[in-house]
Amino acid sequence: MIPSLTGWTGGTVRIGVTGLARAGKTVFLTSLAANLLAMSAGLPTLPALSARIGGRRLSVSLSQAGATSIPRFDYAAHLDALAGEPAAWPARTGAVSMLALDLSLPRAGPAAQFPPRRLRLEFLDYPGEWLLDLPLLRMDFATWSEEILRRLENQPLAKEFLAFSAAIPSGASGDESLASAGHDLYRSLLRRLRDEARLAYLQPGRFLMPAPGPEPPWIHFFPRRGRGGLANLLTQRYDAYTDAVRRDLLSPLFGKLDRLVVLADLLTALSAGPVAFADTHAALAAASGALRWQFSWVEAITSLLSLRRPAPVIRRVAYAATKADHVAARQRGNLRALMKALTPIGGEIVGAHFALASVRCTEDAAWQLGGRSVSAVRGRVADEGVGLSYPGEVPDEPPDDAFWTHEFFALPAFEPTRLPNARRVGVPQIELDALLTFLLDDVL
Numbered sequence: 001m002i003p004s005l006t007g008w009t010g011g012t013v014r015i016g017v018t019g020l021a022r023a024g025k026t027v028f029l030t031s032l033a034a035n036l037l038a039m040s041a042g043l044p045t046l047p048a049l050s051a052r053i054g055g056r057r058l059s060v061s062l063s064q065a066g067a068t069s070i071p072r073f074d075y076a077a078h079l080d081a082l083a084g085e086p087a088a089w090p091a092r093t094g095a096v097s098m099l100a101l102d103l104s105l106p107r108a109g110p111a112a113q114f115p116p117r118r119l120r121l122e123f124l125d126y127p128g129e130w131l132l133d134l135p136l137l138r139m140d141f142a143t144w145s146e147e148i149l150r151r152l153e154n155q156p157l158a159k160e161f162l163a164f165s166a167a168i169p170s171g172a173s174g175d176e177s178l179a180s181a182g183h184d185l186y187r188s189l190l191r192r193l194r195d196e197a198r199l200a201y202l203q204p205g206r207f208l209m210p211a212p213g214p215e216p217p218w219i220h221f222f223p224r225r226g227r228g229g230l231a232n233l234l235t236q237r238y239d240a241y242t243d244a245v246r247r248d249l250l251s252p253l254f255g256k257l258d259r260l261v262v263l264a265d266l267l268t269a270l271s272a273g274p275v276a277f278a279d280t281h282a283a284l285a286a287a288s289g290a291l292r293w294q295f296s297w298v299e300a301i302t303s304l305l306s307l308r309r310p311a312p313v314i315r316r317v318a319y320a321a322t323k324a325d326h327v328a329a330r331q332r333g334n335l336r337a338l339m340k341a342l343t344p345i346g347g348e349i350v351g352a353h354f355a356l357a358s359v360r361c362t363e364d365a366a367w368q369l370g371g372r373s374v375s376a377v378r379g380r381v382a383d384e385g386v387g388l389s390y391p392g393e394v395p396d397e398p399p400d401d402a403f404w405t406h407e408f409f410a411l412p413a414f415e416p417t418r419l420p421n422a423r424r425v426g427v428p429q430i431e432l433d434a435l436l437t438f439l440l441d442d443v444l
C-alpha cells in the first residue's frame with residue numbers, strides 16, 4: 001500500500017457526512033465549524049481533539065469557495081439561526097453542499113522546526129436517501145420491481161397505488177401519461193411512508209431527495225411487473241436512472257471521499273415503533289452493505305479506465321446516533337452500543353461508533369416516575385417552557401418483542417440552547433470532539 005503523504009505535504013481530506021433527512025447533518029456541520037473556529041481562537045471547545053494534538057495550537061479558517069461546482073454549505077446562515085434571539089434550528093436544506101476548512105497545525109517533536117502542516121478539510125453534506133440507490137445498481141428493473149412490490153403487499157398506505165397498478169392491463173402500451181400518473185402516485189406513496197409510517201428504506205432515494213436542477217423526463221417511472229410497451233418504457237427510464245446514479249458515484253461528489261460520517265436518529269426510530277425501527281435497521285444495513293461493495297466497483301472501473309493512481313477509497317467510517325442529548329449520560333452507552341449492533345464494521349475499514357449531540361440542549365436530571373427514580377433530561381420546549389423528559393430505557397441491541405410491550409415516547413422538540421456568543425465561544429456538544437478526533441487521527 002502507498003503510504004499517505006497527506007499528513008506531511010498538506011493535502012485535502014474529503015469527508016462525506018450522510019444520513020436521511022432530519023438525521024442532523026446540517027446541525028452537525030454547523031456545530032463542527034463553530035467549535036473548530038472557536039478552538040482556533042484559543043477556547044477549549046473540543047477537549048478530546050485538544051488532548052490529541054497535545055498543546056499544539058490549531059489554526060482554522062473557512063476556505064474560499066474556489067472553482068468547485070458543488071453548492072457551498074451556508075455556514076453563516078445556519079450559525080445565525082443558532083446564535084439568534086430566540087435561538088432557532090437551521091432551516092431545512094436540499095441535496096448536497098460542501099463545507100471547506102483550512103487547517104494549520106505545528107508539527108510535533110523533532111519536526112517542530114519545519115513549517116506547520118497544512119490541511120484542507122472538505123465536508124460533503126450527502127443525502128442518505130442517495131445511498132439507498134446503490135443497491136439498485138445490482139438489479140435490473142424486473143428484480144427491483146419484484147422486491148418493491150413484495151415490500152408493499154401488506155402496506156395499508158399502498159392501497160391506492162396497488163389498485164392503480166392492478167387496473168392497468170398486463171400488456172399495456174408505453175403511454176406517457178400512464179407512466180407519469182403511476183410515477184406521481186408512487187412518489188406520493190413514498191412521501192406518506194416516510195412521514196406517516198415513519199419508514200426509512202424507501203427507493204428510489206432521488207424520488208424523495210431530488211438532485212439539484214430541473215428534473216429529467218426519465219425520472220417518471222414506478223415499479224411494475226410484467227412485459228409489454230409500458231414495462232419497456234419503465235425499464236428504459238429505470239436504466240437511465242441507474243446510469244445517473246453510476247455517474248454520480250464517479251463524480252467529484254462521491255467518487256473521491258476519503259472517509260465518511262453516517263448519522264442516524266435512532267431515538268426517533270425507537271419511538272416510531274417496531275415496524276419503523278426494523279425499516280431503519282434495513283436501510284442502514286443496505287446503505288453500509290452497498291458502501292462496502294462500492295469500493296471494489298470504483299476500484300475496478302478506475303483500474304480499467306486508466307493508469308492514474310487508484311481512486312481514494314473510504315477507509316474510515318464514524319457511525320453516530322444523533323440527538324443523544326435527549327437521553328441522560330447513563331443511557332448514552334446503550335445508544336452507542338445499539339448503533340454498533342446495527343452497523344457492524346467489516347473488511348479493511350477502520351470504524352467507530354458514537355452517541356452524538358451536535359448541539360447539546362439539555363442537562364441530566366433525576367426524575368421520580370411511577371415511584372422510581374429515572375435518569376431524565378431537562379430542556380426547553382417551545383411554548384411549554386422548561387420540562388423534564390424520559391423517553392424510556394434505550395436498548396443496547398436491536399430490541400426484542402418484550403421491549404415493544406413498553407412504550408418508547410416521542411422525543412420532545414427541544415429548542416436549541418441560547419447561544420448568543422456561539423460565533424466566538426462555540427457550541428456545547430456531546431462526543432462531537434471524540435468523533436472528529438477519530439476521523440482525523442491519522443492526519444494529525
Ligand SMILES: Nc1nc2c(ncn2[C@@H]2O[C@H](COP(=O)(O)OP(=O)(O)O)[C@@H](O)[C@H]2O)c(=O)[nH]1
Binds near residue numbers: 323414
Ligand atoms: N436536541 C437536539 N436536536 C437536534 C440535534 N441535531 C439535530 N437536531 C434536531 O434535528 C433537526 C434536523 O437536523 P438537521 O441538521 O437539519 O438534519 P438534516 O436534514 O440531516 O440536515 C433539527 O432541526 C433539530 O430539531 C442535536 O444535537 N440535539
Ligand SMILES: [Mg+2]
Binds near residue numbers: 025027094
Ligand atoms: Mg440538512
